[in-house]
Amino acid sequence: MxxxxxxxxxxxxxxxxxxxxxxxxxxxxxxxxxxxxxxxxxxxxxxxxxxxxxxxxxxxxxxxxxxxxxxxxxxxxxxxxxxxxxxxxxxxxxxxxxxxxxxxxxxxxxxxxxxxxxxxxxxxxxxxxxxxxxxxxxxxxxxxxxxxxxxxxxxxxxxxxxxxxxxxxxxxxxxxxxxxxxxxxxxxxxxxxxxxxxxxxxxxxxxxxxxxxxxxxxxxxxxxxxxxxxxxxxxxxxFVGQSLSLKGKVVSSDADGSVVETSAGPLRVPRRFLRGSSVIVATRPEHVTLTAGDNTLTGTVVGATFQGSRSLVEIDAAGTRLTAEMPGRCTLPERGETVIFSWPLSETLSFSGEEHA
Amino acid sequence: MKQLAIIVSWAAAVFACLFLLAPLVVIAAASFSPTPVFDLPTGGASLRWYSRIGTLDGFWPALWLSVEIAVLSTLISLVVGTLAAIAITRGKLPGSEILAAALVSPLMMPGLVLGIGLLQYYRSVGFTASWSGLLLAHLVITLPYVARTMIAGLSRFDFTLIEAGLTLGCTWPQSIVRVMIPALAPSFLIASLFSFLASFDNYPVSIFLTDVRTKTLPIKMLQYIEEAPDPTIAALSTIILAGTVALLLIADRAVGLSRMAGTAE
CATH class of the missing domain: 3.40.50.300 (P-loop containing nucleotide triphosphate hydrolases)
Structure with missing residues (x-):
């Protein structure tokens, strides 16, 4: 009180x-x-x-x-x-x-x-x-x-x-x-x-x-x-803004953070979690680039739309649909193309999967 | 083809209006007749029948009784009907639709049936006071009009208006008096008008419940026609007609006729 x-x-x-x-x-x-x-x-x-x-x-x-x-x-x-x-x-x-x-x-x-x-x-x-x-x-x-x-x-x-x-x-x-x-x-x-x-x-x-x-x-x-x-x-x-998120289990944890094994692959998060606990890993679409980086995944492009100032690329990563936001003028990947994409560790968000379970 | 349809429906509308209004015009015209028969005044107009209305045997007590019963039953119906309408529209009562239908049902019942039914009922419970019996019967007549109008009015009424009143500084009673009642004033006016007119000109129910001393105006009028069919009755009818038109005009200025007839939205 x-x-x-x-x-x-x-x-x-x-x-x-x-x-x-x-x-x-x-x-x-x-x-x-x-x-x-x-x-x-x-x-x-x-x-x-x-x-x-x-x-x-x-x-x-x-x-x-x-x-x-x-x-x-x-x-x-x-x-x-x-x-x-x-x-x-x-x-x-x-x-x-x-x-x-x-x-x-x-x-x-x-x-x-x-x-x-x-x-x-x-x-x-x-x-x-x-x-x-x-x-x-x-x-x-x-x-x-x-x-x-x-x-x-x-x-x-x-x-x-x-x-x-x-x-x-x-x-x-x-x-x-x-x-x-x-x-x-x-x-x-x-x-x-x-x-x-x-x-x-x-x-x-x-x-x-x-x-x-x-x-x-x-x-x-x-x-x-x-x-x-x-x-x-x-x-x-x-609830606020767009985001992409993946569920997974913590496989290792050290002073710098944890590694979460998701269906699309392992991802690093800058936060410590107990081993074996379920965690949601997320980022904002504008932090995603179609290059290798801190958290790199592979997926298939299922759609790309030009929206003027930005373009949205929809990627299927091992069954999870994720949306990446690209600058409007960049060259968009073809549908069906396999791409690697990543986002920096500093922009990686993580939440305990038990919250609001 | 479409134009023809429009012409036909317009013609039908005009004919229906003429058909409805013609008897009223004839009555009004006959009331100015100088001769003691129901006739159109071709040889000059006269007001002699108007001056005779007041001298009709038992006219003033009958008029007073009709006005009294109509005003009282309207006032009671307004209070009871509005409260009932609030319960039906707001109370989330189980079966509130059935309740609403029951409340409005006397509208659909033939007046004769209602009159005989009430007479039998009063007799069986030993209720013989004719004035209060008449008032009670007229409540049955007027309540459905009030309930129907108020249910319609309240179902459109936004109850957050009352909350808005509270947040602006009204106490609960103030919010009812300064917000809810004035906002519903058109509904109250329409309800009172219909209720008053329904009671004032009721014949089929009243006929079973009046005795020698308590006769309402419509019953008295029929009696006059049977006794001495001269244009005095036409004159009286014309005055009642003029009064009704005046009431409708006032109501139209206040809320609009289309809302009253239920033809709006």
């Missing part, structure tokens, strides 16, 4: 939650500094939305403690927390116009009319919708509704803004544009925010740190770069 850090803006400690027999959150710890953007990334059912709802006060944890801006809010109802939520469905009020939606929280706080009007205008201009103030909600496009939902959440100047799959309903192009715009806006107003998403690209683009969640736990909490270069678990590896 760790004591919540006094310097943190939002601190979640020891939080667990069960629904009947299923554990949806297990001993979650997460601390955020003021102005930090954190993404909860994971597949559906990993508990990320439940964790968001715990912060919002819409779900109460069975154990643990949540502190926001120096106040214990574990048992506080949502209306006493000062959090802003942007819902997946936007949850805009159909009976109110745009300004009515954005000013809803301010009106409840009993602000004078003139103050509400200026705060609504400020929030709407942040999302570039100041000219839409008196439009009804149903007259807006999906992207505009998303902006109104955002304006409504930031208008009350919340201590933390929570985004529940807030961009997932937008089409790809709009989503990508919104990602960078949103990040810029949140930095501009110095907001502390948590995003929930299953989209790894969104996670890498939007956040200072990413928490990869799996089966109710945080597998890894790291900045996007570390998460990509040094995934802590085989799940984090497979």
């Amino acid at each position: 760790t004591a919540p850090d006094a310097g943190l803006h939002l601190s979640i400690s020891n939080v667990s939650k069960r629904f009947g027999a299923t554990t949806v959150l297990e001993d979650i710890h997460l601390g955020m500094a003021k102005g930090e953007l954190v993404t909860l990334l994971g597949p559906s059912g990993c508990g990320k939305t439940t964790l968001l709802r715990v912060v919002a006060g819409l779900t109460h944890p069975d154990t643990g403690r949540v502190e926001l801006a120096g106040r214990d809010i574990t048992r506080a109802p949502p209306y006493k927390r000062n959090v802003g939520v942007v819902f997946q469905s936007y949850a805009l009020f159909p009976h109110l116009d745009v300004a009515g939606n954005v000013g809803f929280g301010l009106k409840l706080r009993g602000l004078p009319k003139a103050d509400i009007a200026s705060a609504v205008h400020r929030a709407l201009s942040l999302v570039h919708l100041e000219r839409y103030a008196d439009r009804p909600i149903r007259a807006l496009s999906g992207g505009q509704q998303q902006r109104v939902a955002l304006a409504r959440a930031i208008a009350v100047e919340p201590s933390v803004i929570l985004f529940d799959e807030a961009l997932s309903a937008l089409d790809r192009k709009l989503r990508e544009a919104m990602q960078s715009e949103l990040r810029h806006l949140l930095t501009q107003i110095g907001a502390t925010a948590i995003f929930v998403t299953h989209d790894q690209e969104e996670a890498l683009t939007m956040s200072d740190r990413v928490a990869v969640m799996y089966k109710g736990r945080i597998d890894q909490l790291a900045d996007p770069r570390t998460l990509y270069d040094q995934p802590a678990t085989a799940f984090a590896l497979s």
Whole structure:
């Protein structure tokens, strides 16, 4: 049990939650500094939305403690927390116009009319919708509704803004544009925010740190770069970015690392494992070259595709399909050709095979 | 060929409208007749029958009773029907579809059967109070309209709206009053309108449950026609018709007729 850090803006400690027999959150710890953007990334059912709802006060944890801006809010109802939520469905009020939606929280706080009007205008201009103030909600496009939902959440100047799959309903192009715009806006107003998403690209683009969640736990909490270069678990590896991996058994181990015998051949890993234990060896496709190197394997080319800035070569190595990424202009091997390929020891990742077994 | 089909279906639609509206036009025209027979007013119009409505024997008590029963049964149906609709759409009850069908089933039942059934039932349990018996029967009539409209409305209602209200500073009751009820206002309006009209003009059920002193307006009107068939009834019908049209126009301004008729989406 760790004591919540006094310097943190939002601190979640020891939080667990069960629904009947299923554990949806297990001993979650997460601390955020003021102005930090954190993404909860994971597949559906990993508990990320439940964790968001715990912060919002819409779900109460069975154990643990949540502190926001120096106040214990574990048992506080949502209306006493000062959090802003942007819902997946936007949850805009159909009976109110745009300004009515954005000013809803301010009106409840009993602000004078003139103050509400200026705060609504400020929030709407942040999302570039100041000219839409008196439009009804149903007259807006999906992207505009998303902006109104955002304006409504930031208008009350919340201590933390929570985004529940807030961009997932937008089409790809709009989503990508919104990602960078949103990040810029949140930095501009110095907001502390948590995003929930299953989209790894969104996670890498939007956040200072990413928490990869799996089966109710945080597998890894790291900045996007570390998460990509040094995934802590085989799940984090497979969920973020492309990867190639082989299963095997450790045949020898010394101070420098271990040798793992896989179906495609022996591979060196820069980490010590017990002899006989099962290990997953992996790397990123861009580290693979069609030459001999530290970890060299032989395989048959089953396909090669040119994708502009890069080419992908699919190789069958003793029954395991692996994808290597080549520069776009290199000469691609023929289908059916037998090739040797390798990647450096420094880019070799390894995970105990018992993890998430 | 395609054009012909369009012309034929348009003609059918226009004919159906005329067919439905013609009797109403005739009644309205006859109400201005200067002569004491049901006739089209060819020789000048008169309002004499309108001024006689209020003098009809037992008119005011009948009107009051009809309005009272319609308003009360609508209000009770709104509360009960909405709660039932929430249970059906949200409660994940086993057999909630059967429950929904049962709740709406009186709509499909002939009014006569319902009336006789209720009469027999009231007798067998020794329930003789005619006013409350009538109200109870009208609840059976109005509840399906409210339940059907509210089930439709609630199944489209996004319950995260309530959560959005909570996170913006509403307490639970505030979220219901400031978010859920106004967001569902169109459904409430449609439900009340149908419910009120269904109760107000009901004849086949009421006829079995009224006694000499408690007669609703539709029953009284039929009685007038039997006793003295003069255009006073046409005048009264025209006023009721005008009232209904006014209600529909107000509802149209508020929510749109297509949503009301259930022809939208």
